[in-house]
Amino acid sequence: MFSAHATKVELCLFDQDGRRELERVVLPEYTDEVWHGYLPDARPGTVYGYRVHGPYEPTVGHRFNPNKLLLDPYAKALVGHMRWSDAHFGYRIGSPRDDLSFDRRDSAAGMPKCRVVDPAFTWGNTQAPRIPWERTIFYETHVGGYTMRHPAVPPQLQGTYAGLAHQDVVDYIKSIGITSIELLPIHAFLDDRHLLERGLRNFWGYNSIGFFAPEPRYSASGTIGEFKEMVARFHDAGIEVILDVVYNHTAEGNERGPTLSFKGIDNASYYRLAPDPRYYINDTGTGNTLNVSHPRVLQMVTDSLRYWATEMRVDGFRFDLATILGREPHGFDQGGGFLDACRQDPVLSRVKLIAEPWDIGPGGYQVGGFPPGWAEWNDRYRDTVRSYWKGDESKLPELASRMTGSSDFFDKRGRRPWASVNFITAHDGFTLNDLVSYNEKHNTANGENNQDGHSNNHSWNHGVEGPTDDPTIKELRERQKRNLLATLLFSQGTPMILAGDEFGNTQNGNNNAYCQNSDIAWINWDKIDDDGYSLIEFVRQAVALRHSHPLLGLPKFLHGQQDSELGVKDITWITPAGTEKSPEQWQDPMARCVGMLLDGRVAAGLQQRTDKPGDILMLVVNSYHEDLPFTVPSVPGVVGWQTLMDTAQPDRKTQMLKADGSFKASGRSLVLLSAFHDGAVWTTAEPARERLAMPEADPVPEAPVEDAPLEVSTGAEAAAFDPADHGETVEEASDAEAEAMENTAAEPGEQPGSQETEPSETR
Structure with missing residues (x-):
């Protein structure tokens, strides 16, 4: 275990259920800032954690507390569930000294544990599809939400890797013409304590606590082989598997957050600290920022990526808030350590790398700023196409740029049109159906008085807020869905479709369903109506036209x-x-x-x-x-x-x-x-x-x-x-210079009004 500032590291062994601590073994050796030892009886199934000793001095960046059981950053599997209590915090909650105080309670009883895995798996003749970028069509979905209500998936498999790998599910995705399925985070993550206290869960999963272990709640069998089997089934169908990964922050929060792993192993190395090292730099909006410029942290991230690309055989990665990964002390740098490491790596340079090219730090908006070999989510495409079909004025010039691959952003250093990942909707924001059905967000169910989520959605309800029986409005909404999807599929660049948009899935106006592990965020298979079936067929034909006409996906700019x-x-x-x-x-x-x-x-x-x-x-x-x-x-x-x-x-x-x-x-x-x-x-x-x-x-x-x-x-x-x-039967951050149009109601056939709005970041 790496720790530059620890004074002692103990390996804690537990019974198979992770409930009883059996033994503590002191790691006897310390070489090049790595604590190590040999445990001859360790084998697959061994359950363990760590306790790390060292100074508890938050004012200089150190938060060691051996009373807290810590997860191995390299753990390949986790067992047990997080049972939140004040014991998970390194300081005494409620103390007048706040995080400068020291808590002596043992956290092991409420902590998940690490498990040694057996990596054996028979891949057979399964081969990676290796879809060329020019033919790639992404399909963004959620492992749990996609099949929780799927009529073909057995109840015991719904919401799992095995459920997503069900043959009927794979065949349906293939029938649309999808080449690459992009999964919301599947790294092990935690439900935020404040969400659980409100009766909610962290649904999206942007709250990682381990970068090597697949999230256990999505496993019906409790084995990593289930994830591998899912990948194999998609590969057999010629479909790539892309992972949405969150290497920009962890679930440990800020100075008032819990001590679960990195904070207790070596806080000063793993996190970017403010000039006053008691506090964290917060370019993520989540409380902390992983310090990828540290060589050992960079090694952990690249080791994790290679593990998923080689052992788990995924085909690429979409990096959440990727600007952070390119940050050096002076700011974002195209030649930053992480970006250069990926570019020269014999494994990572051969998989698809997709950036969400912004964060909330200084100079965080970096659309078009990533180096050759990377693709980037293009929110300017999203906003422009939405505004154009909404009827806003003066949109044709920018629409022309967006539909031809956004050369104003990407035509440099030999980059190609595919570097622009075009999308109309994504997990963060309205679904396509809700985009044409609501002027305003309806996030009351999130328990934040409808204050969360993006307010500037470039949406238009076409005359009535939400569902309606008016045939004129319904017909116009369906046409607008077709307009938006066809524009997406016939534009230069790489299209991404949000799962469920192909049949009009709704979240009932909720545009920030990060905490909704419920029917709000699950795909509503049982509510597909005749319009939905017609839209599925329309999307199949539009995708087929894109595949059969290479002019719609050129390898060079026009x-x-x-x-x-x-x-x-x-x-x-x-x-x-x-x-x-x-x-x-x-x-x-x-x-x-x-x-x-x-x-x-x-x-x-x-x-x-x-x-x-x-x-x-x-x-x-x-x-x-x-x-x-x-x-x-x-x-x-x-x-x-x-x-x-x-x-x-x-x-x-x-x-x-x-x-x-x-x-x-x-x-x-x-x-x-x-x-x-x-x-x-x-x-x-x-x-x-x-x-x-x-x-x-x-x-x-x-x-x-x-x-x-x-x-x-x-x-x-x-x-x-x-x-x-x-x-x-948190809209992502928009370009601060982009015009945003206020969502105002209008009768069918009329143009909605507009106002100046401001960008915002939601998570």
């Missing part, structure tokens, strides 16, 4: 590159009149309709990814509340167009257009078109209809004729599991 021989550009912005958008037209604050013309005959890098001879697509978005006529542009070599998707009429058969034709861009709609052009060979196929009824296709015409019906080839797979088959 810059309006011109092909002088063909007379076309890789990207051209088109007005409703069918002409290229001029610089003056970009300044029109009332403009809400534009076409994005992508020409694969010019687009850099496309020919390396497809055998199609020059795919040409046009994406038309119209957030205006009225229909607009849209003339297709004159493009050299193009002889006709077909609509691949229209969010205003998702079930309508393909419309054929002449090269100089026009179509109706319905109010608040998105249309994706594909061109027929010289030299291209075009084929059509029927979309999957096994689970959700779709109209049969009419015969394919021999040549493009205006308005002739033609089914779109999506390549979507039928679901092996569909809910219909079963009987049971």
Whole structure:
């Protein structure tokens, strides 16, 4: 055990239940600040903890207290539950001297314990999918919440790793076209004492106490093999497993927090302390900040990452509040120790690394600031797309940047469009359904008088707050869901879908469900209605279109590159009149309709990814509340167009257009078109209809004729599991410079008002 300032370390051995301490063994050796010894009888199943002796001097940063049983930072498994009491604190709660006092009560009875594991597991022929970034689609979900109400999962497996690995669950996720499932924290974590006192739990899990042990509450069998089996099942289906990891802070809080592990092992080394070392630097908003700039702490974090990547075989990591991991004494540094360590590591440099690129410290907002090889959550994409479809003015210029990979942030040092992880919703904030159903957050159930959670959501209820029977409002909300999802899936960059958004899952307006281990935060499989089933099919088709058209996920940025021989550009912005958008037209604050013309005959890098001879697509978005006529542009070599998707009429058969034709861009709609052009060979196929009824296709015409019906080839797979088959039926920190629009009610078809708002951080 590493401890630079301890004077003695005792290994405490317990019975199998962890209730009775059997023996204490003093670690006899101390080499290079590591205490060590040899225990010949230790074997898998051995239950243990540590007691660490040293000075209790908070004023100089030391908080040693051997009366407190401590968890091994490298423990591979934990047993038992945390039973909170004042004995878990190194000081006497209520003492006039506060944390400067010393508590002599033994904490072992209420502490979880560490267990030695047997790592043996038969992986067989299971191989990592290694999905290329350009084809990656993330699906963010929660191990417990995803299956707690799943009708196909046996009750004893609901909410567990085994439940998530259930074949029907895996098949359903695969049927959507998801390539990579991103799991909210599964490192061992604790329920906050103050939440338990309010009858709540820490649901999300951003409260880690061990970085090697999987959270035991998600295990039906109590073995780490269950987690490995889950990974194997997803890999067999060709789906990657990404972990949301929290290396920025621990569950030990600030100077008034408990002593559970790191604080009692070597507080001055493990945590970043303020100039007055009695106190902690709090760039996380949780009370403490892990000191990753210390070599031994950095070693622990990278050892943990390698363990999960090699022994547990996960495919990548999403780093919570990742700016903290790049902080050095002078501030955030692209060449900081942790970031450099990942870049040169033979294991970590080969897995997906995703940053949440902000914290609440000075200079904490770092979107676009991470080094090559990293992808980053792009909250500017989220806010811009939400505001645009809400009908806010002056959003087209930024929308154009966001839909083309946010080159203003990421086109540097050879980074690629996939570095922008685009999302509309995430665990922290409204679900998609709630985004179009609520103007205000409704977090009363959290017990904080609705003061928690982000207030600036760029949401719009379309006329009524919450559920409604008004058919006009319901239809518009469903269309807006399609608009938002289609925009996400047809933008350059890496899309991330929040689990449940594909069928309209709701949290009843709660946008900060971190403490809701209940029906509020669990996926509501039994409440999927006809609109939900239709949305599932829409998402399957949109995902299939993205997979089948490489132009929608290019490996290089688009810059309006011109092909002088063909007379076309890789990207051209088109007005409703069918002409290229001029610089003056970009300044029109009332403009809400534009076409994005992508020409694969010019687009850099496309020919390396497809055998199609020059795919040409046009994406038309119209957030205006009225229909607009849209003339297709004159493009050299193009002889006709077909609509691949229209969010205003998702079930309508393909419309054929002449090269100089026009179509109706319905109010608040998105249309994706594909061109027929010289030299291209075009084929059509029927979309999957096994689970959700779709109209049969009419015969394919021999040549493009205006308005002739033609089914779109999506390549979507039928679901092996569909809910219909079963009987049971802290918004993250925004850019301080981004405009935020106040969520005000409006009647269907009207534009909501706006106000200036401020960013905030919630957890």
